[in-house]
Amino acid sequence: MNGKVIKYHQKDINTDLIIPARYLFSKELTFLANHCMEDLDPDFKKKVKDNNYSILVVGSNFGCGSSREQAPLALKSSGIKCIIAPSFARIFFRNSINIGLQLVELSNIEDINTGDELEIDFYLGEIKSITSGHNYTVKKQPIFLQEIISDGGLIKYARKRFI
Numbered sequence: 001m002n003g004k005v006i007k008y009h010q011k012d013i014n015t016d017l018i019i020p021a022r023y024l025f026s027k028e029l030t031f032l033a034n035h036c037m038e039d040l041d042p043d044f045k046k047k048v049k050d051n052n053y054s055i056l057v058v059g060s061n062f063g064c065g066s067s068r069e070q071a072p073l074a075l076k077s078s079g080i081k082c083i084i085a086p087s088f089a090r091i092f093f094r095n096s097i098n099i100g101l102q103l104v105e106l107s108n109i110e111d112i113n114t115g116d117e118l119e120i121d122f123y124l125g126e127i128k129s130i131t132s133g134h135n136y137t138v139k140k141q142p143i144f145l146q147e148i149i150s151d152g153g154l155i156k157y158a159r160k161r162f163i
Contacts, residue, residue: 001102002130003054003081005116006047007109008040013058014065015092019074032070033077045078054081055120057112061085063092072096082120084109084127097145100153106138122146 016039023035037044047053056075062085063071072095075083082102086109096103102122112118116131125140151157 001082001120001122003118003120004052005055005057005112005114005118006044006051006053007057007112007114009059010040011059012061012064013040015063015068015071016065018063018071019068024068024070029073029077032074033079036074036078048079051115053114054079055118056080056083057109058083058085059109060087062088063096064089067091067095069095069099072099072101076101084112097148098154100149100151100156102149104138106136108136122149 017037019032019036020039023032026032034045041047062083071092076099080101082104083096084104084106086107087105088096088103093103104120104122104127106127111132111134112129113131116129119128119130120126122141123143123146125138127136127138128134129136148154148157151160
């Protein structure tokens with residue numbers, strides 16, 4: 001996967017910052033995407049769209065707080081295809097896998113900046129910054145998780161294999 005980065009340095013970005021509770025009355029993905037991250041950055045949706053950002057880089061413990069599954073849905077629907085962080089809240093991690101949103105744990109995110117272009121090989125566990133030339137090694141995800149993500153989430157994965 002190749003993509004451009006939008007980065008927020010904050011740690012502990014919780015699910016209420018990802019998609020504020022006041023918007024949870026709707027299940028419409030476009031609506032949720034339009035309000036994604038707006039309390040952290042009111043221009044998030046515009047920045048992602050206008051700059052073709054598809055990789056979100058954030059501080060540790062991303063997705064903490066409530067277990068609302070709308071948080072990864074809002075991010076994915078806004079155009080984010082991968083999130084890189086030193087760590088993720090456990091329930092956010094599972095919810096993301098279940099909807100087919102790629103997550104990568106990388107402890108050293110300091111050298112990655114908004115606008116950088118990254119090339120990520122999830123199977124080999126390698127990230128290359130096309131912009132800076134830095135290379136990063138990350139823990140490889142198990143094949144079955146990669147299959148769930150590439151199939152578009154757990155339900156699509158199960159339907160493809162078991163129904």
